Amino acid sequence: MxxxxxxxxxxxxxxxxxxxxxxxxxxxxxxxxxxxxxxxxxxxxxxxxxxxxxxxxxxxxxxxxxxxxxxxxxxxxxxxxxxxxxxxxxxxxxxxxxxxxxxxxxxxxxxxxxxxxxxxxxxxxxxxxxxxxxxxxxxxxxxVVPDAIDGLADVDYLTSDDAIRLETPPDRLVVLGGGYIAAELGYFFESFGTDVALIEMEDSLVSREDDEVAAAFTEIAADRHDVHTGHRASSVAKSDGEITVTAESENGDEVAVSGDELLVALGRxxxxxxxxxxxxxxxxxxxxxxxxxxxxxxxxxxxxxxxxxxxxxxxxxxxxxxxxxxxxxxxRESERVADFTALPHAVFTEPQIGAVGETESALDDSGREYVVGRAEFTDTAMSRALKLDHGFAKVLADPDTREILGCHVIGHEASMLIHEVTPAIRYGATVDDLANTLIHAHPSMSKVVMKACKDVPESVE
Known part of the structure; x- marks a missing residue:
């Protein structure tokens, strides 16, 4: 030893x-x-x-x-x-x-x-x-590869480990899951000609995001993919080289989706x-x-x-x-505390998603009062240069202290924009600090965050 x-x-x-x-x-x-x-x-x-x-x-x-x-x-x-x-x-x-x-x-x-x-x-x-x-x-x-889906163990499925190594895009890809891995890989393969179908048990894709962001992304994704939200995969079968997934909704509606490859993207x-x-x-x-x-x-x-x-x-x-x-x-034998306050994350699909702090549903569940500010990407000068037609930023704040509780962005370079708010949450800055004190370069996209902060009302309506 x-x-x-x-x-x-x-x-x-x-x-x-x-x-x-x-x-x-x-x-x-x-x-x-x-x-x-x-x-x-x-x-x-x-x-x-x-x-x-x-x-x-x-x-x-x-x-x-x-x-x-x-x-x-x-x-x-x-x-x-x-x-x-x-x-x-x-x-x-x-x-x-x-x-x-x-x-x-x-x-x-x-x-x-x-x-x-x-x-x-x-x-x-x-x-x-x-x-x-x-x-x-x-x-x-x-x-995660669940045991509860009949027939899954009997077919050659992909996980994200395998999908990133495929050297030929499949003609048709069925994806189990609607989280960030499913969203990113679905976008990637669709961009190179694959017909992508997403099967997600929740009512929206990227369901851990703020509800409004998740709904917006689901609508955009449905324009390029075959999206089946609110359906849980129940069985998988393969015949003549084709893989068919059967999925059911809570009210008993059933769909059958087929493809050349099956990607299991149900978390880790x-x-x-x-x-x-x-x-x-x-x-x-x-x-x-x-x-x-x-x-x-x-x-x-x-x-x-x-x-x-x-x-x-x-x-x-x-x-x-x-x-x-x-x-x-x-x-070094110190006693450092890990502080995960204001831990941001991003989803690198099109459009990007960036988020930090609390969602509206989490605040509702906790009973905490909050106010909401919102701004559309199309309300910024840079959106005209980029010819953007979608995207928004929303800010959640405490109505009394005006401290920022959460921020959620969907749109161009959201993964970068969210970092304007991340230090504000971590160090206790207010929406008024970002809206009125911080000077934003014009006509940068960061002004969409400024506008969202300016939109936050003074009190709960």
């Missing part, structure tokens, strides 16, 4: 924690069975956003005539750019591995492992055991069951995530958890922030 100061179980964002700890002189073991960089670099936000940018460029060319420019697409080298994207990221992961093997005080185990007690792991391949005074669990998540689940966490005393939530406190500590002394497996956001940017907290608390 080898004794380390620290074991980091998981080489996604956890790899930065391992390197920082090693730099502080801690003898550190980094355990990751797959390529370093984890989900985001290899199977998630990096490849998907790189591929989506190809779709954006293709659509910009197709829409050039709106600006009086005649342009055509002579060829789309789909397989070539898919291979190039994945090869570039594979090289980045390989470079990470090379660098880790050269770092002092760091030992990389690029093998499958499992826990045998609170702070001891076993390498599955050879039975070697390694223990440490401190352990950070950062083992990530994987796509923590990898707690795949690392024998039951061999430890580490507590998990009812949903299977590792429970942590405000310093990312588990209930077991000297054991921390971060990233998707701890469910403090399930975003790469929240994982990066947790990594910074973890470095301070584990490698």
């Amino acid at each position: 080898t004794q380390f100061d620290l074991i980091v179980f998981g080489g996604g964002t956890g790899n930065t924690v391992a390197s920082a700890a090693a730099a502080e002189g801690l003898e550190t073991a980094l355990v990751e069975k797959g390529p370093l960089g984890g989900l985001c670099l290899n199977r998630g936000c990096n490849p998907s956003k790189m591929l989506i940018q190809h779709a954006n460029v293709a659509n910009q060319v197709r829409n050039a005539d709106r600006f009086g420019i005649d342009a055509t697409i002579d060829e789309i080298r789909f397989g070539e750019f898919v291979r190039a994207v994945n090869a570039e990221l594979a090289d980045a992961a390989s470079s990470k591995e090379t660098n880790k093997r050269e770092e002092e005080h760091l030992t990389l185990f690029q093998q499958e492992a499992r826990f045998v007690d609170d702070r001891t792991i076993e390498i599955v391949e050879n039975g070697e055991t390694h223990t440490a005074e401190k352990v950070v669990i950062a083992a990530g998540s994987r796509p 689940r923590p990898n707690t069951d795949g690392i024998d966490l039951d061999a430890t005393s580490v507590e998990t939530t009812d949903a299977g995530f590792i429970a942590t406190d405000e310093r990312l500590r588990t209930n077991v002394e000297n054991v921390w958890a971060m990233g998707d497996i701890a469910d403090n956001g399930m975003f790469k940017h929240s994982g990066d922030y947790e990594g910074e907290v973890m470095i301070d608390n584990v490698a």
Whole structure:
């Protein structure tokens, strides 16, 4: 048995924690069975956003005539750019591995492992055991594939891991799910000629967004996809190379949707069951995530958890922030608190969605009073330059203090616009600060946020 100061179980964002700890002189073991960089670099936000940018460029060319420019697409080298994207990221992961093997005080185990007690792991391949005074669990998540859909296990379905590696766009794609993964990949494949059908059990796509944003996006998506909201998939069957999904609504309406490929995009689940966490005393939530406190500590002394497996956001940017907290608390023995106030997120489809803070439905459920300001993208000067015909920003604020409680944007570059409001929420600025004190460059799109803040009434109507 080898004794380390620290074991980091998981080489996604956890790899930065391992390197920082090693730099502080801690003898550190980094355990990751797959390529370093984890989900985001290899199977998630990096490849998907790189591929989506190809779709954006293709659509910009197709829409050039709106600006009086005649342009055509002579060829789309789909397989070539898919291979190039994945090869570039594979090289980045390989470079990470090379660098880790050269770092002092760091030992990389690029093998499958499992826990045998609170702070001891076993390498599955050879039975070697390694223990440490401190352990950070950062083992990530994987796509949800439900058992309740009859016949699903009998067909060759895709998950997001597979879809980003398809080198030929399918003629027809059926997507189970309507969240951000389904929305982004549906947009990507549709942009290259695939007929996309989305089956979503909720009443709208991207149902975790503010209701008004979700409704607006669902309407836009329905213009380019075959959208079936309010339907739960009940069975899957394959015949003559065609996959057919049957889905039912609560009132018994049934639809059957067929395609050449089936993408299961029903969310992600923590990898707690795949690392024998039951061999430890580490507590998990009812949903299977590792429970942590405000310093990312588990209930077991000297054991921390971060990233998707701890469910403090399930975003790469929240994982990066947790990594910074973890470095301070584990490698430098500080007592830093993880503060997830004003954690933004974005959906990189067309149009983009950006959000931070509370939704209207969450505020309604809590009984908290709020006021709403709203502005259309078309009310800004820049919208004329960009020839925008849709999009809006809405701001939710406390009627008494005027502090911003939430902001939701759907439209051009919403992923960037939302960051005007993010620091305002985190540091307690008011809608009046953004509307009247902050000077906005003209005619930037950020003025849509300013206009939404100006639109917030003085009191609850």
